[in-house]
Amino acid sequence: MIKEIIKYPTTPSLEFGGNVRHFNQELYDLIDDIKDTMQANDLNALAAFQIGSAYAVIVIKNEDGSYVEIINPRIIKREGTVEPIETTAYFPGLSAKTKRYEKIKVMYEDREGKQQFLEADGDLSITIQRKIDYLFGSNFRVRLSDEERKLFDSKLEFGTDAITDNGCPTVFKRDRILQVFRVFFISAILGLIGSFFVSEETLQTLTRVENYLMASMLGLIVIYFFYAQYEGKQYKNCSSCQIGNIIGTSAIELT
Structure with a gap:
């Protein structure tokens, strides 16, 4: 079933980061809802938190169309840092430069409750980190530097991603x-x-x-x-x- 994606300024719930304890039909239905919502909105990843669920579930779509179902994820290894420009469905049409780990190793469980490990770098690493933020009721704003956060708050205030500077120039186009x-x-x-x-x-x-x-x-x-x-x-x-x-x-x- 297609669900409504939670968007700013709506706060989904204060009950977040709930680990999945029962790997049953309720979990499978939640995963199906996430996939349906991803497909309807042309998204490559979504956390359960973004459709109003408190459970620690992430679904990522691979380039071949298959899905990776990540339940109760924990980052157990991290390496290097990068500063990507990120976008998210929670802040539609807006972007910001964040700070992320370049490579990570994630421990998680699949839909059968079996422990799995995943090593990721590049875009996949950034996507997983961003979705894990959602599992704890957060978003990429907490990953911004003070200067970048002020700039992003300006974008939020005026509802446009065109803002590139907080300063006021003396010469305009x-x-x-x-x-x-x-x-x-x-x-x-x-x-x-x-x-x-x-x-x-x-x-x-x-x-x-x-x-x-x-x-x-x-x-x-x-x-x-x-x-x-x-x-x-x-x-x-x-x-x-x-x-x-x-x-x-x-x-x-x-x-």
């Missing part, structure tokens, strides 16, 4: 739009002045050019207004205060 606008504006002023010194026929042509310039400037103002807001969201420390500046600049240029 949107300023280039204003530069083009001002070139058109100066051209229009020169055309207006020149209209007093040209023939009637040339004046008609000049008027058409001026109309195109006016329409182009109006279009640039609209583009500036919306792009400036998008760009501002990438910088938490200045995005909230910039909206007034964006509106003011747009109004001045429009006038």
Whole structure:
């Protein structure tokens, strides 16, 4: 049965990390629910915690389509560290740079209750570690450095993964739009002045050019207004205060 995936800010339960003691039909049904939910959401791994279950169960899909069922896992050996960029269904559309072990050895039980061992590295190692975090009611946010956590919290606040820095730059890309606008504006002023010194026929042509310039400037103002807001969201420390500046600049240029 397909289950709803728990997503931020919902907290699934305070009863987490429950070891499986009975390897029975209830466990098999839970594993089937995890697989169905993975398939419906095109996921390659899922912890029982993510569908609201307190049991320590992880299911991982291999490249060949088969599944690895990991019950009551414990990391018993770890080696090296890496800093991958991780995504998770709990924070849909958001990513963060975490810190993980490069290689791990996991002790776990299969659906028959038999003890198994698995050595993993690369993406598999990272996936297992991330899912084990869920078994204890956590998520990858606890694996972030202080700086990365502040950046990720900014992404949570604004609901976008586009934020790449907490600082506020002095030069924005949107300023280039204003530069083009001002070139058109100066051209229009020169055309207006020149209209007093040209023939009637040339004046008609000049008027058409001026109309195109006016329409182009109006279009640039609209583009500036919306792009400036998008760009501002990438910088938490200045995005909230910039909206007034964006509106003011747009109004001045429009006038």
